[in-house]
Amino acid sequence: MSFLYKADPARGAQWAHLFAQKSPDMPFHIWPNIGDAAAIRYLAAWQPPEDPTRTLPNLEVIFSVGAGVDQFDLSGVPAHIPVVRMIEPGIVEGMVEYVTQAVLTIHRDLFDYALQQQQQTWQALPVQPASSRRIGVLGLGVLGTAVLERLRLFGFPCAGWSRSGASIEGVDCYAGTDSLDAFLARSDILICLLPLTTATRGLLDRSLFSKLPRGAALVQTGRGPHLNQEDLLAALASGQLGSAILDVTDPEPLPAAHPLWSHPRVRITPHIASATRPDSAVDVILDNLRRHREGLPMIGQIDRTRGY
Amino acid sequence: MSFLYKADPARGAQWAHLFAQKSPDMPFHIWPNIGDAAAIRYLAAWQPPEDPTRTLPNLEVIFSVGAGVDQFDLSGVPAHIPVVRMIEPGIVEGMVEYVTQAVLTIHRDLFDYALQQQQQTWQALPVQPASSRRIGVLGLGVLGTAVLERLRLFGFPCAGWSRSGASIEGVDCYAGTDSLDAFLARSDILICLLPLTTATRGLLDRSLFSKLPRGAALVQTGRGPHLNQEDLLAALASGQLGSAILDVTDPEPLPAAHPLWSHPRVRITPHIASATRPDSAVDVILDNLRRHREGLPMIGQIDRTRGY
Numbered sequence: 095m096s097f098l099y100k101a102d103p104a105r106g107a108q109w110a111h112l113f114a115q116k117s118p119d120m121p122f123h124i125w126p127n128i129g130d131a132a133a134i135r136y137l138a139a140w141q142p143p144e145d146p147t148r149t150l151p152n153l154e155v156i157f158s159v160g161a162g163v164d165q166f167d168l169s170g171v172p173a174h175i176p177v178v179r180m181i182e183p184g185i186v187e188g189m190v191e192y193v194t195q196a197v198l199t200i201h202r203d204l205f206d207y208a209l210q211q212q213q214q215t216w217q218a219l220p221v222q223p224a225s226s227r228r229i230g231v232l233g234l235g236v237l238g239t240a241v242l243e244r245l246r247l248f249g250f251p252c253a254g255w256s257r258s259g260a261s262i263e264g265v266d267c268y269a270g271t272d273s274l275d276a277f278l279a280r281s282d283i284l285i286c287l288l289p290l291t292t293a294t295r296g297l298l299d300r301s302l303f304s305k306l307p308r309g310a311a312l313v314q315t316g317r318g319p320h321l322n323q324e325d326l327l328a329a330l331a332s333g334q335l336g337s338a339i340l341d342v343t344d345p346e347p348l349p350a351a352h353p354l355w356s357h358p359r360v361r362i363t364p365h366i367a368s369a370t371r372p373d374s375a376v377d378v379i380l381d382n383l384r385r386h387r388e389g390l391p392m393i394g395q396i397d398r399t400r401g402y
Numbered sequence: 403m404s405f406l407y408k409a410d411p412a413r414g415a416q417w418a419h420l421f422a423q424k425s426p427d428m429p430f431h432i433w434p435n436i437g438d439a440a441a442i443r444y445l446a447a448w449q450p451p452e453d454p455t456r457t458l459p460n461l462e463v464i465f466s467v468g469a470g471v472d473q474f475d476l477s478g479v480p481a482h483i484p485v486v487r488m489i490e491p492g493i494v495e496g497m498v499e500y501v502t503q504a505v506l507t508i509h510r511d512l513f514d515y516a517l518q519q520q521q522q523t524w525q526a527l528p529v530q531p532a533s534s535r536r537i538g539v540l541g542l543g544v545l546g547t548a549v550l551e552r553l554r555l556f557g558f559p560c561a562g563w564s565r566s567g568a569s570i571e572g573v574d575c576y577a578g579t580d581s582l583d584a585f586l587a588r589s590d591i592l593i594c595l596l597p598l599t600t601a602t603r604g605l606l607d608r609s610l611f612s613k614l615p616r617g618a619a620l621v622q623t624g625r626g627p628h629l630n631q632e633d634l635l636a637a638l639a640s641g642q643l644g645s646a647i648l649d650v651t652d653p654e655p656l657p658a659a660h661p662l663w664s665h666p667r668v669r670i671t672p673h674i675a676s677a678t679r680p681d682s683a684v685d686v687i688l689d690n691l692r693r694h695r696e697g698l699p700m701i702g703q704i705d706r707t708r709g710y
Contacts, residue, residue: 187532187557194556195506198499207671214663216655216672223679224495244555248502249495347524355522363515364524371531 096133098150100125101140101159108372109138117380138379145170155386157379159370161185161237163396164290164317173398176386181394182378184371186240192367193241193285193313196339197250200283200311201227205337205359224249230281232297233288233316234260234267235402237368241285253277257293278305286316289402300325309336315367318344323354330359341367404441406458408433409448409467416680417446425688446687453478463694465687467678469493469545471704472598472625481706484694489702490686492679494548500675501549501593501621504647505558508591508619509535513645513667532557538589540605541596541624542568542575543710545676549595561585565601586613591621597710598625608633617644623675626652631662638667649675 097113097120099106106124113122123129125143134150138157143149146156147170156171158179171177199205203219210217229245231238234256242265246252252265255277259269268277278284284306288294298314299322312335314321323344329335337359343352346365354360382392396402405421405428407414414432421430431437433451442458446465451457452475454464464479466487479485507513511527518525537553539546542564550573554560560573563585567577576585586592592614596602606622607630620643622629631652637643645667651660654673662668690700704710 184531188529191506191510191532191556195503195510195512198503198506202499202503202674204503204671207674208669210672211663211670214656214658214660218672218674218677221496221674221677221679223492224499247552247555248499348522350522352522355519361516362519363512364518364526366510366515366526366529369526369529371529 095135096121096123096129097136097138098123098125098128098134099138100143101138105159105370105372109376112372112376116376117383120383136383139166141165142167142171147172147175155382155392157382159375161368161370162289162317163402168398168401176392177396177398178382178392179394179396179402180370180375180378181236182370182374184374185368186236188368189237189287189315190240190244192341192363193287193315194244196313196315196361197229197245197283197285198248199339199361200313200337201250205361209358225251227251228280228282229253229285230255230277230283231285231287232256233286234262235287235289238285238287241287251280253280275305278302279307281310282307283311283313285313286320288316288320290317290319291401295319296322298322298326300328303329303334306334308334310334311336312338312340314338314340314342316342318342318346323352327353327357330357335359337361339363341365403443404429404431404437405444405446406431406433406436406442407446408451409446413467413678413680417684420680420684424684425691428691444691447474449473450475450479455480455483463690463700465690467683469676469678470597470625471710476706476709484700485704485706486690486700487702487704487710488678488683488686489544490678490682492682493676494544496676497545497595497623498548498552500649500671501595501623502552504621504623504669505537505553505591505593506556507647507669508621508645509558513669517666533559535559536588536590537561537593538563538585538591539593539595540564541594542570543595543597546593546595549593559588561588583613586610587615589618590615591619593621594624594628596624596628598627599709603627604630606630606634608636611637611642614642616642618642619644620646620648622646622648622650624650626650626654631660635661635665638665643667645669647671649673 099109110122131150132152135154138159140159156177161180163179227250229250229252231242231254234254239262242252242254242262246264254265255268260267298320339361341363342365385392407417418430439458440460443462446467448467464485469488471487535558537558537560539550539562542562547570550560550562554572562573563576568575606628647669649671650673693700
């Protein structure tokens with residue numbers, strides 16, 4: 095009964111070290127050195143091998159090493175094999191840091207001050223209090239909830255939207271497609287933390303932008319294909335959007351010479367908002383393995399019919 | 403019995419409007435249209451007039467419109483006249499926003515990612531958890547305390563230093579000159595929120611930088627003359643400091659062509675971290691006037707022997 099890791103090998107070495115300490119009885123292999131394929135019961139992967147149950151005939155669970163499973167081709171995964179996404183404190187902490195930084199950058203006019211610094215101009219701009227800057231988060235899972243709970247402390251009026259609804263203290267929660275327009279109309283800074291599904295692919299497009307207050311800002315921390323990048327450039331050009339902070343693009347890496355790279359109202363980071371931290375990730379996986387043995391539901395196990 | 407305002411006239415008009423609403427019996431004048439000089443009992447100023455008690459013979463209280471009084475020449479102010487600095491929620495909220503943004507910018511390597519964006523390079527850098535990034539705040543007044551209480555929530559190990567000591571839950575508080583070196587030695591990100599006094603002028607110099615961990619960062623939200631700007635440039639050049647975010651300079655505005663403007667590891671904003679907000683400032687002043695009439699100590703009244 096062994097464990098197979100198939101993702102970034104440098105991180106894999108850290109995982110191997112942690113498994114040796116914390117679960118010394120579990121043989122741990124790093125792809126492509128899988129040892130006895132028939133012995134592998136558990137797989138942690140960014141991308142599973144093609145046709146995983148043929149390669150790994152006794153596979154019992156597939157773990158994603160990321161917060162989402164959209165990068166998995168689930169069509170090749172038999173329905174009886176649980177698929178578990180990564181929910182661990184390191185991912186949550188990183189996302190709260192990144193989005194807080196992005197929101198405060200927009201709120202405190204730091205796009206404008208960066209341009210002024212380039213021009214060596216010392217000119218204070220009017221200050222807008224947090225109470226007049228409305229935050230809207232698309233997606234109310236673990237990440238969206240944690241982000242809203244932190245931003246609320248700054249005094250921003252906070253709202254969130256999700257397909258199925260949620261309840262977060264001090265946050266106006268909107269549920270379902272019918273409420274999306276009302277949510278957008280009150281969001282000065284829109285943050286995307288949705289899962290990528292067929293329903294959310296391309297959601298951040300011209301039509302959605304037109305429903306935001308004029309001059310609104312976008313923080314894109316979902317997945318690249320949520321966003322229509324041409325529509326974003328058009329919305330920035332027309333002034334419908336005032337600025338955008340993107341941690342994900344489509345494709346990744348963003349190609350050289352893409353106009354987003356050099357846009358003065360766009361900040362780009364290379365998909366670093368939140369990264370699985372080996373120490374806490376291994377703890378979460380070992381806890382889930384115990385749950386699986388005991389017949390309990392695993393933390394982060396996805397609903398195959400919803401895709402998240 | 404009237405009130406005189408002597409600072410930015412655009413804000414003065416907002417103050418006049420708020421006084422008319424909230425204290426309609428108090429005549430309100432904006433410098434230089436002071437009306438009957440003998441009727442003026444209260445002055446709110448960024449810079450009081452020279453020889454204030456000759457100009458305003460019945461002056462009872464001087465309020466600063468800013469968080470500090472270092473811009474006042476107190477030598478001309480008789481000792482029996484209370485001098486009150488501005489402590490109001492708008493100033494505190496603004497400073498917490500600014501410093502949080504600055505700390506997260508440094509913590510999440512956004513200086514490096516901004517340079518990578520200029521070069522159209524998509525390259526993730528190793529993530530450092532908040533638990534390994536040690537924050538140190540110089541100055542534990544209302545602002546320093548509020549900043550530490552917010553930063554603590556991100557999981558940063560937090561410490562503060564002040565001359566006279568303080569106690570803040572979850573924060574290692576250092577007191578007095580003898581403990582300064584130990585405080586500096588454990589501060590990866592140093593934040594200056596000190597008052598400007600003869601003891602703190604020029605404190606941020608080569609000697610202080612040499613006691614920080616190599617590659618530390620500076621967030622300068624005190625007053626321009628705290629910092630030796632030549633020493634800062636030298637520390638950045640040697641790598642002793644990794645980056646600096648400056649909201650104050652000496653002089654202000656920072657002169658055109660000053661090398662700090664174009665330094666790739668320096669961010670400059672024009673003294674906007676925190677601004678007195680007319681609505682909350684007027685509330686605080688009216689409350690202090692009531693306290694003064696009732697013989698109570700005013701909030702923010704300075705100790706003339708300490709200068710803050």
